[in-house]
Amino acid sequence: MAIKLEAEKHVLEVKNLEASVDGKKVLNGVNLTVQSGEVHALMGPNGSGKSTLSAVIMGHPSYVVESGDVLFDGESILEDSPEGRAQKGLFLAFQYPLEVPGVSVANFLRTAYNQLRSKEHQMPVFTFSKFLKEKMKSLHIDESFAERYLNDGFSGGEKKRCEILQMAVLQPNIAVMDETDSGLDVDALKVVAQGVQGLVKNSGMGVLLITHYPRILHHIRPDFVHVFVDGKIRESGGFELALALEEKGYGELEPVPA
Numbered sequence: 001m002a003i004k005l006e007a008e009k010h011v012l013e014v015k016n017l018e019a020s021v022d023g024k025k026v027l028n029g030v031n032l033t034v035q036s037g038e039v040h041a042l043m044g045p046n047g048s049g050k051s052t053l054s055a056v057i058m059g060h061p062s063y064v065v066e067s068g069d070v071l072f073d074g075e076s077i078l079e080d081s082p083e084g085r086a087q088k089g090l091f092l093a094f095q096y097p098l099e100v101p102g103v104s105v106a107n108f109l110r111t112a113y114n115q116l117r118s119k120e121h122q123m124p125v126f127t128f129s130k131f132l133k134e135k136m137k138s139l140h141i142d143e144s145f146a147e148r149y150l151n152d153g154f155s156g157g158e159k160k161r162c163e164i165l166q167m168a169v170l171q172p173n174i175a176v177m178d179e180t181d182s183g184l185d186v187d188a189l190k191v192v193a194q195g196v197q198g199l200v201k202n203s204g205m206g207v208l209l210i211t212h213y214p215r216i217l218h219h220i221r222p223d224f225v226h227v228f229v230d231g232k233i234r235e236s237g238g239f240e241l242a243l244a245l246e247e248k249g250y251g252e253l254e255p256v257p258a
Contacts, residue, residue: 044228089173157188193219
């Protein structure tokens, strides 16, 4: 009888995190835990610090951690480089992915894949090409996509689908998605949402989904919803909290008392 092995569990923990950029305090004591297989939606008005949190988690050098910690599987990662955090299994999907003319999607992904793995687990060109085609097929992406330059001339929807393809190929343990729904029409939103749902279901990936509007949450049903105001989590709940925000907005939650 075959024994089904459970996927390895991973945990991202943000503890009492305070951080600043250009001398301005942005994060004011953030506490958050994201585990494998969970989808957490972080919602808040513009300027509340949501994108700053994603940048600090991934180790952006422009942001200064003043106190608190970020842990992955119980170990602090504050001293790790962004590359080191990626090697541990963290991934950031950008709100505005960069265009890289001259570098094909296939070459970029193969280089990134091999950089994140030990020598014995790296893939030669032919093997990776087959692997990439399988991932693209599962996401309903045409094979010609692989030969295009990374995000160069891509539509908004194509850029976001490329981010989902990156997650499918790199297979992160925890993905932070910074306003992935920004600029997407309804059809593109559904495609991206289906891709994320498939990765969570099939790989056990954990997701921190940062968004301003609740519309994507109708397609990616979160396990937890957190309202982020003035650099901290003001309220947490289930999907019903997102529905309440959709109806009433953020006005009733602002400002956070000093």
